[in-house]
Amino acid sequence: MGMPFMESKLSELIGLKEVLQGLQVLTSYGKAVKEELRPFLPEEGDRITKALDNLAFFKEALDSRLELQLLLKNNLSQFKDIRGTLKRLEGGEALNIIEFFEIKAQLMEMSELQSIIQNSRLKQMEALKLLSIEEVIKLLDPEGTGLKTFYLYDSYDENLKVIRKEKKDLEEEITKEKNRIKEIISQETQLKPKLNGEIIVDKQDKDKIRRLMESPWVFLSSESFRSLVFRVKSSSLLDELNSKLLLVKSIEEDYEQEVRQRLTQQLKIYGEAIHQNIKVVGELDFLFGKYLLNKRIDGVRPKLVEGPYLQIEGGRHPIVERTLRSKNQDFTPIDITLKSGVTLITGANMGGKTVILKLIALTTIMAQMGLYVPAKRAYIGPVSFIHFSIGDQQSLEAGLSTFGAEIFYLKNTLHRVEEGGLILMDELARGTNPTEGYAISKGIMEFLKDKPTISVITSHFDGLCRVKDINHLQVVGLKMDLIAEDKDKIVKQQQAEGFLEEYMDYRLQPVSNGKAVPKDAIFVAKLLGLKDEIIQEAERAIKPLGEGE
Amino acid sequence: MELLKYAYKKYNTLSVVGMAKNAGKTVTLNRLIEEAAEAQVKLGITSTGRDGERLDLVTSTEKPTIYIHEGTLVATAAETLLASQVKLEILEVTNFNTALGQVVIARALDSGLVEIAGPTTNHQIKVAAEMMKYFGAELILVDGAINRKTAAAPSITEGTILATGAVISRNINKAIEDTLHQVRLFNLPVVEDHEMSLLARGIIEEKTFAVINQRGEITYLDIATSLNTGIIIGDAIKENSTYIIISGSLTKKTLEDIIAVSPYYKNVKIIIKDGTRVFLNSKDWGYFLKRGISLEVLDKINVLAVTINPVAPSGYSFNPRDFKEKMQEALRPIPVVDVVMEEL
Numbered sequence: 001m002g003m004p005f006m007e008s009k010l011s012e013l014i015g016l017k018e019v020l021q022g023l024q025v026l027t028s029y030g031k032a033v034k035e036e037l038r039p040f041l042p043e044e045g046d047r048i049t050k051a052l053d054n055l056a057f058f059k060e061a062l063d064s065r066l067e068l069q070l071l072l073k074n075n076l077s078q079f080k081d082i083r084g085t086l087k088r089l090e091g092g093e094a095l096n097i098i099e100f101f102e103i104k105a106q107l108m109e110m111s112e113l114q115s116i117i118q119n120s121r122l123k124q125m126e127a128l129k130l131l132s133i134e135e136v137i138k139l140l141d142p143e144g145t146g147l148k149t150f151y152l153y154d155s156y157d158e159n160l161k162v163i164r165k166e167k168k169d170l171e172e173e174i175t176k177e178k179n180r181i182k183e184i185i186s187q188e189t190q191l192k193p194k195l196n197g198e199i200i201v202d203k204q205d206k207d208k209i210r211r212l213m214e215s216p217w218v219f220l221s222s223e224s225f226r227s228l229v230f231r232v233k234s235s236s237l238l239d240e241l242n243s244k245l246l247l248v249k250s251i252e253e254d255y256e257q258e259v260r261q262r263l264t265q266q267l268k269i270y271g272e273a274i275h276q277n278i279k280v281v282g283e284l285d286f287l288f289g290k291y292l293l294n295k296r297i298d299g300v301r302p303k304l305v306e307g308p309y310l311q312i313e314g315g316r317h318p319i320v321e322r323t324l325r326s327k328n329q330d331f332t333p334i335d336i337t338l339k340s341g342v343t344l345i346t347g348a349n350m351g352g353k354t355v356i357l358k359l360i361a362l363t364t365i366m367a368q369m370g371l372y373v374p375a376k377r378a379y380i381g382p383v384s385f386i387h388f389s390i391g392d393q394q395s396l397e398a399g400l401s402t403f404g405a406e407i408f409y410l411k412n413t414l415h416r417v418e419e420g421g422l423i424l425m426d427e428l429a430r431g432t433n434p435t436e437g438y439a440i441s442k443g444i445m446e447f448l449k450d451k452p453t454i455s456v457i458t459s460h461f462d463g464l465c466r467v468k469d470i471n472h473l474q475v476v477g478l479k480m481d482l483i484a485e486d487k488d489k490i491v492k493q494q495q496a497e498g499f500l501e502e503y504m505d506y507r508l509q510p511v512s513n514g515k516a517v518p519k520d521a522i523f524v525a526k527l528l529g530l531k532d533e534i535i536q537e538a539e540r541a542i543k544p545l546g547e548g549e
Numbered sequence: 550m551e552l553l554k555y556a557y558k559k560y561n562t563l564s565v566v567g568m569a570k571n572a573g574k575t576v577t578l579n580r581l582i583e584e585a586a587e588a589q590v591k592l593g594i595t596s597t598g599r600d601g602e603r604l605d606l607v608t609s610t611e612k613p614t615i616y617i618h619e620g621t622l623v624a625t626a627a628e629t630l631l632a633s634q635v636k637l638e639i640l641e642v643t644n645f646n647t648a649l650g651q652v653v654i655a656r657a658l659d660s661g662l663v664e665i666a667g668p669t670t671n672h673q674i675k676v677a678a679e680m681m682k683y684f685g686a687e688l689i690l691v692d693g694a695i696n697r698k699t700a701a702a703p704s705i706t707e708g709t710i711l712a713t714g715a716v717i718s719r720n721i722n723k724a725i726e727d728t729l730h731q732v733r734l735f736n737l738p739v740v741e742d743h744e745m746s747l748l749a750r751g752i753i754e755e756k757t758f759a760v761i762n763q764r765g766e767i768t769y770l771d772i773a774t775s776l777n778t779g780i781i782i783g784d785a786i787k788e789n790s791t792y793i794i795i796s797g798s799l800t801k802k803t804l805e806d807i808i809a810v811s812p813y814y815k816n817v818k819i820i821i822k823d824g825t826r827v828f829l830n831s832k833d834w835g836y837f838l839k840r841g842i843s844l845e846v847l848d849k850i851n852v853l854a855v856t857i858n859p860v861a862p863s864g865y866s867f868n869p870r871d872f873k874e875k876m877q878e879a880l881r882p883i884p885v886v887d888v889v890m891e892e893l
Contacts, residue, residue: 080644098627098653101639151638151658167659195583200890202869226859226866227890249634 003416005039006365006386013390014358015319016365023293023371026073028081029278030285037286039368042307042382042420049304051370054127056301058287059294061121071116076285078109083278090271094260101150103267103274104140107133108148110277113284128284130277136270139263152256156263160255163248170245177238185217185232193218199230290371299372302363307381308420308454310338310364314376317359321374324501332506333376334359336473338456340420342449345458345508346465347475349524352506353458354390357424360456361388364422383454385421387413402431410444417451425457438463445470465511476505478520483527490527500527552577552886553584555853556708557688562678563853564693564706568713568731573858576888577712578615578692580856585688586618593681595624595667596692597674614664615692621657622686624677626650626666635661640684645673654680665692671705695731695825704823704848709735712888713876714858721867721875728855729879730831734824735850745792749820750847752794760785760817761792779806786811793819798826799844801833808840815841823848855880856888 011017025031040047062068085099095103114130117123141147142155154161185199186192189211193199199218201208203226212218212230221231234242297318314333321331334356345353363373367380389406406429413423428444429437438461445467448455457464465472483490483503490503522542526535556563565581567574585592594615617623617635627650630637636658645652645668652668654677668674678689693703703709711731717724740746748767752759758770760782770785772778782793783806790813795803799821807814821827823846829837857876860866869890877885 080642096631097637097639098630098642102642105642149638149640149656151636171659195587196579202890224860224866225864226868252636 003385005041005384006388010361010386010388014361014365014388015317016362018319019293019297019362019366022296023289025285025289026076027079027281027285029079029282030076030289031282033282033286034289037369039365040370040382041368042384045304045382048368048370048382052301052304052372054125054287055290055294055370055372057125058122058291061125062291065120068116068120068122072113072284072288075109075113075116076281076288079106079281079285082106086271086274089264089268092264092268094257094264095267096260097150097152100140100260100263101148104137104150105148107137107140107274110281111137113281127287128280130280131273133270133273133277136267136274139266152259156259157255160252160259163252163255167245167248167252170241170248174238174241174245177235177241178232181217181232181235181238185215188215188217193232197232199232201228201230203227294372297372297374299366299374300377302367302373302375302378302380304367305379305381308340308383308422308452309379309381310336310360310422310454311377311379312336312360312363312373312375313378315359315363315378316374317355317362318374320355320358329501334506334508336360336508338454339471340452340454341470342445342455342457342467343471343473344445344464344467345456345473345475346460346511347508348477348504348520350500351475351477351504353475354426355506356508357388357390357426357456357458361386361422361424383422384419385413385416387421387423387425389424390426403429404431406431407440414447417448417453419453421453423448423453423455425455428457428459430460434461437461442467472511473508474511476507476509478523479503479505500524503527551580551584552710552854552856552888553581553588553590553688555710555884557585557588557590560688560707560853561682562689562691562706562708564691564703564709566693566695566703566709566711568695568711568728569716571716571858571862572712572714573856573888574692574712575615576858577710577856578690580888581690581710582615582617582621591620591622591685591687592617593622593624593678593684593686593689594665594692595674595677595681595689596665597667597669597694614662616660616662617657618660619657622654622681622684623657623663623665624652624654624667624681625663627653629664629666630655633661633663635659635663641680643668643673643677643680645669645677652677654684656684667691674705703735703825703850708851708853710854710856711735711852712856712858714889715861715865715867715872716858716863719861719865721872724867724872725876725879726831728876730834731824732852732855732880732883734827734834735852737824737827737844737846737849739849740818740820740845740847745820746847749792749794753796753820753822753847756796758782758796759794760787760790761794762787762789763791764789777806779803780810783807783810783814786813786817788813788816790817793817795819795821795826798828800828804829804837804842808837808842815843818843818845820845820847822846824850852883854884854886856886858889859887860889 020037023034025034080102082102085095085102088095088099089103110130110133117128117130122128138144140150142153152160154164182193191199191208191212198221199212201212209228217233218230219233220228222229313335315336316331316333324331336356338360345356347353363375363378364380364383364386366373367378368382387409389409410425428441432440441457441459441461441464445457445464449467449470522535522538525538565574565578582592582594594617622640626647627642629649630653637655638658639653639655641654643652643654647666647669649666652673668677674691678691681689691706693706693709695703711728713724713728713731715724717727740749748761758772758778760768760770768785770781772781779802782795782803786793786807799819819842821844827844855876857872859869859872869887873885873887
């Protein structure tokens with residue numbers, strides 16, 4: 001293969017990037033799956049079908065039980081990325097308790113997810129089969145509390161349990177002994193040590209100092225300019241208890257280390273299973289994202305057919321549609337059928353021809369990615385590449401003229417036409433003089449018309465309509481009746497951007513062979529409010545040329 | 550419960566801030582912890598971390614090392630927990646990142662020392678506090694800071710204890726005056742107009758500056774550097790201006806420039822986030838008040854008590870009784886507690 005399916009910048013150009021930004025995932029596992037998303041090639045048809053089947057089943061399951069959406073959302077948003085911890089687990093070095101917690105919390109989330117799936121129709125989906133992890137959870141929840149929290153439980157090790165008990169007892173004895181000493185000091189000196197065992201007195205306070213000096217239970221620990229700091233002495237019992245405690249604590253530490261090591265080894269066995277489940281979580285998350293995206297764009301499952309072939313009924317461009325909607329306008333759904341060979345689209349200026357090309361590219365790619373497409377119905381025969389040229393944007397980056405860039409790009413595509421691709425060219429050869437532009441366009445169309453690739457070309461060049469054996473479509477165009485009716489209103493609105501959209505019929509209609517390109521550029525300019533004297537001069541200039549044939 | 554009583558059962562969250570290093574903040578914090586242990590009050594402890602600093606800076610900065618008791622909850626960075634000898638139960642790992650790892654909510658299973666390095670934003674501190682409440686903390690202690698550049702303002706807690714001490718000045722009167730000044734800044738009047746308050750909060754959250762006039766029209770100011778802030782603001786104050794909203798800190802230079810440039814500055818009120826954003830000493834503050842500067846805040850800081858340390862680490866100290874009496878006199882009705890010299 002080697003050759004790319006499409007140029008990388010195409011994604012932004014046709015609005016695919018923006019559409020995919022709307023495909024949101026909740027976990028980093030879903031994100032990893034999303035990053036792998038690409039259009040499948042015609043020979044990978046079964047993968048497209050599988051992706052579409054999964055989405056269809058998922059959609060049905062969620063549509064029929066609305067609370068499932070909420071359950072999944074709540075569950076998925078708890079998953080943190082623990083792949084780093086799992087890597088440490090595989091390394092085999094004893095994990096720390098924060099890492100054990102992370103694994104335990106995630107396993108419990110997986111277990112919750114498992115029960116959500118089991119209680120819904122999703123349980124029939126092969127792609128969402130989670131491996132049972134109850135055994136692993138038991139390892140991390142040995143006392144069966146069902147809590148997500150984690151510590152090194154007593155039940156991991158009898159020795160640990162015993163030593164902890166010993167530690168508790170010692171600590172209690174120490175507190176008791178400390179309180180006993182403090183009590184004696186209070187009685188002897190009428191001074192109560194602070195909680196940290198200090199007694200601070202003013203140097204002026206001779207009486208207090210005398211009492212403290214006389215007590216066998218305190219010693220002068222430090223002295224400042226104005227004050228003396230006494231500290232409570234330790235008793236021999238206290239010393240003994242404290243050194244015992246120190247020992248006990250170090251033994252506890254050793255036992256804990258052993259437990260962590262053992263637990264790590266036990267968990268390690270399940271590393272692969274956890275990874276498997278992480279994959280399923282990612283798939284589910286991604287599927288959920290596709291489902292929600294489809295809800296927003298109101299799409300339909302594309303039917304796969306032998307390619308290259310495209311039939312879109314009621315197609316919409318979701319990004320353009322969103323922009324229009326924010327201006328309270330509707331997107332006119334487009335019907336179009338494309339077979340291999342050349343389709344020429346002509347029609348009014350501002351008639352939406354560029355948007356149609358973008359819609360064709362977007363719908364095709366989304367379908368080949370296994371997504372639903374924004375249309376009422378769509379039959380897609382997958383293509384092996386997409387070529388999309390729109391003149392301006394590309395040339396600016398490459399430092400070529402519009403014409404140069406267009407030809408250079410096309411030249412590189414032409415040797416692939418036998419593979420069965422999709423070529424979309426907006427206003428072919430517009431960057432050069434009309435006479436030669438027409439000639440080159442004709443040459444290109446003649447070359448492409450009997451190739452097994454779908455080529456769609458928009459143009460204003462008259463003569464192209466006469467090329468034999470091509471499919472010619474035309475934008476219906478300006479609604480002249482309505483314009484006549486609203487004449488006064490239009491004069492007033494001329495400043496407002498987008499007012500023309502109301503008077504444009506964006507639908508496509510087939511044209512019988514040879515019919516001329518409509519001449520309405522001057523009329524449109526007039527509607528848009530260009531200076532009268534320019535319009536008049538233009539009308540005079542065009543007269544001798546006559547209309548059509 | 551000499552100190553804890555000012556917050557316990559009255560507020561859910563309490564911050565401790567120090568006027569300066571060695572003013573006794575950690576002593577105050579430890580005192581609160583000891584009192585809570587004695588009264589068997591379950592504490593949740595966290596601190597305001599610093600945002601976006603390099604690891605070496607974070608590790609070298611002073612983090613309070615605190616002795617916590619069994620049952621205490623903490624919200625602190627993973628590495629501080631792993632370095633601690635205290636046995637812990639992990640309750641939750643948040644997705645709040647710090648240079649020392651993610652902030653973890655944990656419960657102490659025995660007693661011992663732990664370093665606290667909490668979340669870095671106000672919002673995260675609030676969430677961490679809520680989590681600790683959820684896991685059973687009765688009172689949340691936040692080790693706060695006044696002078697840090699980031700969001701570490703005590704205004705995020707319901708109450709604040711201010712730690713001050715002899716370290717502020719060798720002159721006892723100056724030490725008291727400075728403390729009084731800080732308390733006054735904490736108590737700056739709050740913007741009363743509810744709509745203006747909402748508007749100003751939005752502007753401050755976006756870290757921009759704006760002038761608002763009588764008709765409620767907002768002019769956003771393009772403040773490129775802090776060097777000429779005052780001049781730009783001064784120029785923007787018109788005859789009908791009513792409020793100036795200043796994000797970040799308010800300095801002497803800014804106020805001087807505003808007064809120098811604008812003939813109308815006396816007609817406007819300056820709005821800032823809270824009293825920690827004012828960087829003026831008490832003398833300058835007095836001067837600007839006399840010149841007719843009027844200042845309001847979005848969040849009042851509720852000072853519950855002031856703790857004093859009459860000993861400065863450099864060797865001098867004040868007569869404890871004297872210091873406390875004079876401080877109490879100046880701050881009344883706010884209670885003053887000597888956390889170092891006073892007997893319990």
